[in-house]
Amino acid sequence: MTYREKYFQLTKLENKYLNKTAIKTLLQDDGDFKDFVELIKHFDEEIKDNDRIEANIEKLTSGVPLQYVVGYAYFVNSNYIVNKDVLIPRQETEQLAVSTLTYIIKYFGKDPKIKIVDIGTGSGILGIYLKEYLTKSHVICTDISSNCLEIAKKNADKHHVKIDFRQGDMLEPILDENDISVIISNPPYIKDSSTVDEHTLKYEPHLALFANPTTKFYEEILTSIDKQLLNDKHFLIAFEIGEDMEEELTNLLESKYQGIMYRFEKDIYNKTRFLYIVKNEELTNALN
Numbered sequence: 165m166t167y168r169e170k171y172f173q174l175t176k177l178e179n180k181y182l183n184k185t186a187i188k189t190l191l192q193d194d195g196d197f198k199d200f201v202e203l204i205k206h207f208d209e210e211i212k213d214n215d216r217i218e219a220n221i222e223k224l225t226s227g228v229p230l231q232y233v234v235g236y237a238y239f240v241n242s243n244y245i246v247n248k249d250v251l252i253p254r255q256e257t258e259q260l261a262v263s264t265l266t267y268i269i270k271y272f273g274k275d276p277k278i279k280i281v282d283i284g285t286g287s288g289i290l291g292i293y294l295k296e297y298l299t300k301s302h303v304i305c306t307d308i309s310s311n312c313l314e315i316a317k318k319n320a321d322k323h324h325v326k327i328d329f330r331q332g333d334m335l336e337p338i339l340d341e342n343d344i345s346v347i348i349s350n351p352p353y354i355k356d357s358s359t360v361d362e363h364t365l366k367y368e369p370h371l372a373l374f375a376n377p378t379t380k381f382y383e384e385i386l387t388s389i390d391k392q393l394l395n396d397k398h399f400l401i402a403f404e405i406g407e408d409m410e411e412e413l414t415n416l417l418e419s420k421y422q423g424i425m426y427r428f429e430k431d432i433y434n435k436t437r438f439l440y441i442v443k444n445e446e447l448t449n450a451l452n
Contacts, residue, residue, distance in 0.1 A: 165214060167191050168207040174221075181224045190217055190224075193234045239289045244319050249311040250287040251372045256437050257350050257404055261293045263429070263438065264348055264402040268298065271398070275300050278345035278395075281338055282306070283385060286372055288316030288327065290348050295325040304328040306337045309371065334381065335388045345395045350404040351381035379412050386441075387420060394443075401441040410436045417441070 174187045188200050194212050197203045223233045231237040231252045236245055239253040240261060246252060272278055277300045282291035285305035295303040305327050307313050313329050320327045330337035352372055382403060405413065410428050417426055424441060431437040
């Protein structure tokens with residue numbers, strides 16, 4: 165059977181799980197094609213492993229997320245290995261990565277020799293993305309889960325970047341560091357399962373999703389940062405946050421960090437999803 169024949173066979177079976185995106189991805193995965201355009205170029209070639217495609221369809225229709233079925237996900241147009249131990253990358257996290265890179269370049273320079281820490285790295289996407297563009301930087305990625313770090317290391321190898329991976333809880337692995345210029349993190353911030361869709365709740369790692377109170381890990385990071393860890397002259401802290409956390413985090417910052425400069429930003433859906441914390445006026449201007 166050719167890819168063309170298989171494609172049209174599967175489109176007749178289309179449902180909420182086996183949609184056109186899933187069909188294209190399964191066929192691209194079979195031929196190791198980089199995108200649908202490349203698949204079309206090989207549309208009249210024989211498929212390689214029909215049994216595997218059918219087995220993956222069975223997983224899909226049972227509810228397993230497409231990314232876990234094929235073992236990878238796209239993040240800012242790049243391919244990253246994922247499995248049940250790590251979160252599937254979201255569009256909001258892509259926006260955090262791109263915006264943070266933009267701010268770093270605007271303030272620190274095009275390829276600055278700075279130290280960047282990605283706390284709770286999961287699959288490694290944030291740290292790896294920044295390292296790909298900021299080749300002179302020293303990027304440290306931390307996570308409490310050894311399983312996550314194994315996936316992150318594979319992704320670093322896949323993207324041909326050198327990352328300093330460290331296992332431990334929150335800031336613990338970097339307490340011996342100093343002169344950190346950038347901290348970036350997408351920590352758990354969901355209070356309970358009532359706001360999570362059934363698909364996510366069933367298959368994605370709860371360790372990376374839930375925090376009670378929702379500000380738990382932000383407070384832990386911000387209250388644990390010793391001044392000796394950060395660059396004396398300027399630094400940037402970039403967080404992804406829950407859409408309803410602005411007031412809580414503002415209260416935290418105003419009570420514990422009076423005088424510090426910070427800025428909330430909205431995502432493409434006009435929801436407040438990002439918090440940037442800066443040290444001085446020069447960097448604040450760069451964020452404007």
